[in-house]
Structures are given as structure tokens and as C-alpha cells.
Amino acid sequence: MENITIQVDAETAQAYRNADPQKQKKIHAFLNIMLKKTVNEKPLLEIMQEASEEAVANGMTPEILESILSDEQ
Template sequence: MENTTVKTEFITIPVDAETARVYQAVSEDKKRKIVAFLNFQLRKALKPRESLQEAMDKLAQEAQANGLTPEILQAILDDE
């Protein structure tokens, strides 16, 4: 397995005193897992959101790929 190096930068995020105390008390292994989780969540939260039109287009493409035709959709909407 290849070992890849990721450039790391540090940011400061304010947390309440209890969270800081508990974090400081956990093992280094648990801290690494928490940092990985927070990194993922931050990236997800900061990612630009798609527009309503992009979301609708994406849903339409998925529906079409799964076999939903305009006729089937109309039948569903007409409650047949």
C-alpha cells in the first residue's frame, strides 16, 4: 500500500471549555480519528451547494437512468 503525504495546515476553531477538556484527555489515536472526521465534515459543509436547477437536473438524470419515462411519471402523477 502506497503512503501518500497530505499537506497539513492548522486553523483555530473556538469550542466550549468542556469540549476542549475532553478532547485534550483522549488518546492520540482518538484525536487522529476526530481530526479526520472533522476534516471531512468541514469540507462537506464548505463545499458550494448546487443550485435548485442543478439538483432537479441531477434527479431527472437519475430517474431516467433508472427507467422512469415521462409516461410512467405521468401515470404516477395521475395515480393510475
Template sequence: METKTITIRVNAEVARIFEEASEEECRKMEALLSLKLGNATRSKKTLEEVMSEISRNAQARGLTPEVLESILNDE
């Protein structure tokens, strides 16, 4: 499979984890991200539907508005 390098913005904690990971762990994370981005871009769902689904999944996993605000303000 041909690959190409792109640049994306992530929060500082995610960047730190990626930067400190071993080469093998980085390859695994890149493969997972590639699959997720591929699935998201091939989806027939609208952006609003995808965002709603992500929100429902996050809430089901315990992400409250307060926790989200804390994460976003923890720069």
C-alpha cells in the first residue's frame, strides 16, 4: 500500500504520547488513524450525522460537558 505523509492538529497530550512512542507503536497508531479516517471519509453519512454519532459514543463512555471543558482548557 502506498502511503503519503500529512499533517494534522491534535491536542498536546496526544502529540506527546505519539512522540514518546516506540517506532512500532507509532506505526500501529498511524495504521489505526488511517483506517478511521478512511472509514469516516467513505461514509455516506453527513458531517452532522458523524458528529452526532461521535457525541453519543463519547457520552456513553462517560464524557460529560464538564469533562470535555476540562480537557479543552488543559492546554
């Protein structure tokens, strides 16, 4: 793995820093999938389907995604 820096707003940065390591790991997996698929030149629907399948294969559930995307502080 390699590190990159992505700018986010202060609230998002703070929420990430305060998240437990398991949640941070899930966020890493989610972002890696989305970035990988975004830079690939495929139709959006195909990218979304592949990202969904890969996320499920890596243990992502609708509940986990909702938890990541919600504002639980």
C-alpha cells in the first residue's frame, strides 16, 4: 500500500481521527475501492456494480456503509 493525501473539511477530518481503528480500516477499504474504480475508464454503472461487489466481498454491509456515511459523533 502507498499513502496519498486528500483534503477534507475540518469536521470530516476530526470525525476520522476520532473513529476507532476498525472503522478507520473500513473507511480505507471503501475509499480505496471508490478511487480505484473512479480512475478506471468504464461506464459508471459498471464501476458502481463492481465497487458494490468488491465492497460486499470485503465485508461491507449496508449498515456499515450507513454508519460510515452518517454523522455519528
